[in-house]
Amino acid sequence: MxxxxxxxxxxxxxxLNKKRWLVNLISLILLLALIYVVFGASFSKDIFxxxxxxxxxxxxxxxxSILYTIILxxxxxxxxxxxxxxxxxxxxxxxxxxxxxxxxxxxSGAAADxxxxxxxxILIGFVSAGIIGFLVGxxxxxxxxxxxxxxxxxxxxxxxxxxxxLNFDGSGKLTGIPLNRNIMLYAVIVIIIVLVIFTFxxxxxxRAILSxxxxxxxxxxxxxxxxxxxxxxxxxxxxxxxxxxVLFAQNIGVLQPVKFExxxxxxxxxxxxxxxxxxxxxxxxxxxxxxLLPEVLRFLQxxxxxxxxxxxxxxxxxxxxxxxxxxxxxxxxxxxKMVRFFKMFPQNIKNLPQNIKKLLLKIKDFFKxxxxxxxxxxxxxxxxxxxxxxxxxxxxx
Amino acid sequence: MSNIINxxxxxxxxxxxxxxxxxxxxxxxxxxxxxxxxxxDFIMVACFIIYSGIILFGLPIWLSLxxxxxxxxxxxxxxxxxxxxxxxxxxxxxxxxxxIAVSLLLQNISQKIFTSNPKIARELIELQVYHIGDIVINxxxxxxxxxxxxxxILLAIFVNKTRTGKAMRAVSENPDAARLMGINNNKTITITxxxxxxxxxxxxxxxxxxxxxxxxxxxxKLGLYAFVAAVVGGIGIIxxxxxxGFLIGIIEVxxxxxxxxxxxxxxILFGTLILILLFKPTGILGKNVGEKV
Numbered sequence: 001m002x003x004x005x006x007x008x009x010x011x012x013x014x015x016l017n018k019k020r021w022l023v024n025l026i027s028l029i030l031l032l033a034l035i036y037v038v039f040g041a042s043f044s045k046d047i048f049x050x051x052x053x054x055x056x057x058x059x060x061x062x063x064x065s066i067l068y069t070i071i072l073x074x075x076x077x078x079x080x081x082x083x084x085x086x087x088x089x090x091x092x093x094x095x096x097x098x099x100x101x102x103x104x105x106x107x108s109g110a111a112a113d114x115x116x117x118x119x120x121x122i123l124i125g126f127v128s129a130g131i132i133g134f135l136v137g138x139x140x141x142x143x144x145x146x147x148x149x150x151x152x153x154x155x156x157x158x159x160x161x162x163x164x165x166l167n168f169d170g171s172g173k174l175t176g177i178p179l180n181r182n183i184m185l186y187a188v189i190v191i192i193i194v195l196v197i198f199t200f201x202x203x204x205x206x207r208a209i210l211s212x213x214x215x216x217x218x219x220x221x222x223x224x225x226x227x228x229x230x231x232x233x234x235x236x237x238x239x240x241x242x243x244x245x246v247l248f249a250q251n252i253g254v255l256q257p258v259k260f261e262x263x264x265x266x267x268x269x270x271x272x273x274x275x276x277x278x279x280x281x282x283x284x285x286x287x288x289x290x291x292l293l294p295e296v297l298r299f300l301q302x303x304x305x306x307x308x309x310x311x312x313x314x315x316x317x318x319x320x321x322x323x324x325x326x327x328x329x330x331x332x333x334x335x336x337k338m339v340r341f342f343k344m345f346p347q348n349i350k351n352l353p354q355n356i357k358k359l360l361l362k363i364k365d366f367f368k369x370x371x372x373x374x375x376x377x378x379x380x381x382x383x384x385x386x387x388x389x390x391x392x393x394x395x396x397x
Numbered sequence: 398m399s400n401i402i403n404x405x406x407x408x409x410x411x412x413x414x415x416x417x418x419x420x421x422x423x424x425x426x427x428x429x430x431x432x433x434x435x436x437x438d439f440i441m442v443a444c445f446i447i448y449s450g451i452i453l454f455g456l457p458i459w460l461s462l463x464x465x466x467x468x469x470x471x472x473x474x475x476x477x478x479x480x481x482x483x484x485x486x487x488x489x490x491x492x493x494x495x496x497i498a499v500s501l502l503l504q505n506i507s508q509k510i511f512t513s514n515p516k517i518a519r520e521l522i523e524l525q526v527y528h529i530g531d532i533v534i535n536x537x538x539x540x541x542x543x544x545x546x547x548x549x550i551l552l553a554i555f556v557n558k559t560r561t562g563k564a565m566r567a568v569s570e571n572p573d574a575a576r577l578m579g580i581n582n583n584k585t586i587t588i589t590x591x592x593x594x595x596x597x598x599x600x601x602x603x604x605x606x607x608x609x610x611x612x613x614x615x616x617x618k619l620g621l622y623a624f625v626a627a628v629v630g631g632i633g634i635i636x637x638x639x640x641x642g643f644l645i646g647i648i649e650v651x652x653x654x655x656x657x658x659x660x661x662x663x664x665i666l667f668g669t670l671i672l673i674l675l676f677k678p679t680g681i682l683g684k685n686v687g688e689k690v
Contacts, residue, residue: 086490143678146432150628151674154667161663262621266497273494302509309502313480316495320487 020332027331032187039063039183060181061251066291067186068247071193073271073283075240078197080269081277082206083233084213085141086149088265089156090241095163095260096132097125097242102177102249103168112178115185118250122189125242132159133238134231141230156265163257172257180250189247193240197280198328209233213278274315276322281329286322399531404650410538410607412646413545417600418623419630419638420552421593427569427633428589430489431481434496437620438503439476439594443469443601444611445507448516458521466598473594474587482583500616507613515610521602541603548599549639552592556635565589569633622649625670631680640681644669 039060076090101121104110110117136155143151164172200206208229211219220226249255271290275282293311297304315323348355370377418440425433443465450461480499484492525536556562567575568585576582604619605611626645630637648669652661673681 080490086493139675143674146426146430146632147628147674147678149432150625151671154625154670158664158667158671161660161667164660165658165664263617270494270497273490277488277490305505306502306509309498309505312498313495313502316491316498317480317483320484320491 023332023335027335028191031191032184035187036184060183062291062295063183064181064186064247064251066288067183067190068244068251069268069271069287069291070190070284071240071244071247072268073275073287074194074197074280075237075244076268077272077275077278077280077283078201078240079234079237080272081279081283082201082209082213083230085230085234086145086269087152087234087237088149088262088269089136089152089154089159090237090268091260091262091264092156092159093129093133093238093241094245094248094264095159095255095257096245097129097239098245098249098255098260099163099168099174100128100242101125101246102174102255105178105250106174106176110178113180113182114178115180115182117178118180118182118185118246121250122243122246125246126239127242129242129245130235130239133241134235137231137234137238141227141234153262153265156260157262160257160260163260174249174255175253177249177253177255179253186247189243193243194280194284201280205229210278270312274312274322276324276326278326279322279324279328281327282322282324285324401654402532403534404654405647406532406534406538407653408647408650409643410541410646411649412626412643413542414600414603414607414619414642415623415626415645416639416642417545417548417596417603418619419627419642420549420635421597421600422624422627423630423632423635423638424565424589424593426627428565428586429481429485431492431496432624433481433593434493434620435476435499435503436593436597437616437618437623438500439469439472439597439616440601440604440619441507441611441613441616442472442503443598444518444605444615445511445516445613447602447605448511448518448611451519452516462521462602465601466595469594469598469601470591473590473597477587477590482586500620504613504616511611511613513613515612517610518605518608521606537606541607544599544603548596549635552596553635555592561585561588622666625666628680629670629673631683634680634682637680637682 072090072094076087079085079087101124104124105117105121108117110121136152140148140151140155160172166172168174169176201209208219208224211222211224212226212229216226271286272283274290275284275286293308294304297307300307418436421436421439422433425431425436446465446468447461450456450464451458454461456464476499480495481492484495520537522537522540527534527536556565564575564580564585565588567578567580568582572582575585604615608615622645623642626641627638628641629644630639630641645666648666649662651665652659677683
């Protein structure tokens with residue numbers, strides 16, 4: 001037997017890294033330009049109003065909700081997907097950030113659309129949620145598995161109840177927060193956060209976190225300070241949720257503690273698991289899909305939530321590891337694929353008639369086989385379905 | 398003083414409902430290590446079946462109670478077969494999300510059928526109030542508490558004395574070894590679900606006569622509190638669920654006893670949970686299992 005030849009590519013090749021940087025930079029600029037053209041530019045308003053017949057304001061609001069949910073999903077994925085600890089109180093940390101940032105915005109007398117004030121509020125939200133996350137994480141991360149999930153759930157509930165008892169504008173409500181719906185600013189913030197998390201997970205610290213998820217005892221034996229990494233990741237994840245809270249507050253202008261209860265934490269967890277635990281690309285895609293799905297399904301009226309939850313069950317049954325598993329999008333790999341495609345393009349064109357002929361032959365073969373065996377195939381299919389129903393699933397033992 | 402005792406009775410009545418619900422959580426968790434978030438919604442469905450039986454279709458009360466119990470058990474078993482069984486070998490968090498999705502589905506279906514306006518539940522039996530000095534107690538409270546205690550004793554006898562109960566304990570201890578001993582794991586798990594939802598059905602009857610009105614989201618809070626009860630007592634342990642249930646019921650009425658805002662009950666409740674878990678991570682009656690390498 002012939003051995004497969006494996007070529008180990010050096011990752012320190014300076015030319016390769018330079019090229020990778022360039023490709024990533026260009027794709028980032030393209031992404032920002034796309035967002036600017038769709039939302040930021042003055043003419044996009046008219047496009048929405050006149051051509052698409054859509055309410056521009058409503059669309060901006062939905063887009064901002066997608067942006068802050070991306071932050072929430074990605075940060076929860078950091079602690080649940082990468083660190084492997086199930087956290088059910090993420091919305092609580094978001095509430096801390098939201099209230100801290102909004103109290104600053106309200107009582108510092110910041111005007112609406114004041115970008116500087118927004119940035120300061122985001123920093124305040126980041127730090128305050130981080131502090132609470134650290135205080136919660138220190139004792140809690142001693143526990144493991146389901147108990148950790150339950151205790152984070154309790155902390156989330158306690159945070160929202162404490163806010164209710166603090167009684168800002170009547171049972172925890174906070175009104176009159178200056179609005180700021182600057183999409184470009186938020187897009188840049190989200191991109192920075194995603195980039196930081198991406199590079200962080202590719203660094204040695206990221207690998208240490210992944211090793212804790214795979215086997216904490218083995219990681220500790222290999223000299224990784226497990227507790228330090230656990231608390232650090234948990235704190236960072238909580239702090240990022242605080243940023244999402246500030247964005248949420250500036251988009252809506254009113255805060256209510258009910259929003260940050262258990263149900264919302266679950267909603268974020270559903271996004272993360274649906275996208276694939278440990279895949280940030282998956283989290284982003286799932287956020288966009290899950291937030292747009294209710295809008296798209298609007299024509300179904302009352303049935304849309306029933307269909308939504310049925311879809312969720314079906315997806316989880318057919319794809320237990322999430323939509324994307326652990327796949328990550330890479331601009332460089334896509335670029336290389338495209339380059340290869342264009343290089344092969346002339347040859348492909350040349351081979352086109354031949355390929356079509358091959359395809360036609362295949363179709364002919366298929367029908368030749370399918371025609372006489374149709375009854376057999378349907379019978380087999382029926383049997384398969386029957387056994388599936390009987391055993392209650394394909395993956396049973 | 399009489400107020401405190403009256404509230405205590407109220408708390409025990411609530412607690413006995415929580416205990417029955419917590420038993421369902423604990424049994425399912427003990428056997429397949431799944432936090433069944435849809436458990437509270439099984440109770441909601443059972444409540445609405447009693448409601449539609451008595452008020453919409455005008456059936457006799459006993460018939461609609463039996464129908465609701467049968468339907469609850471069927472719902473539990475079918476959910477297990479369709480939604481949880483295919484995921485038994487997948488990551489546990491996937492099964493958890495599926496349970497949440499089932500819960501959402503049940504809530505949305507009943508929201509579609511019954512709308513979100515609260516439905517008024519009439520009493521199942523005539524309310525009689527007894528006065529013993531300053532203490533007030535009604536017959537529904539007495540029946541609720543005694544039925545719950547009787548069903549717990551029956552359950553304990555079933556689990557500890559019968560062959561099926563032995564099989565259940567064996568599967569929860571070690572499913573592979575249990576299979577080697579000739580136990581049918583799938584059948585045992587189905588029976589566990591059936592018993593868990595039967596208890597949920599009984600809890601639904603009690604909730605129906607206790608609360609007075611029904612909404613499609615009633616399972617959420619009930620389920621969460623019962624789940625906390627199961628964890629406080631030690632999840633997977635049957636006497637622990639009973640203990641936790643009564644404890645949570647009493648904690649919930651604690652603010653009324655002392656005379657502070659009812660919002661504090663959530664803080665006391667979850668604070669107790671946190672303290673218990675921090676000092677005894679496996680619950681009050683749980684045994685500490687050492688770390689295995």
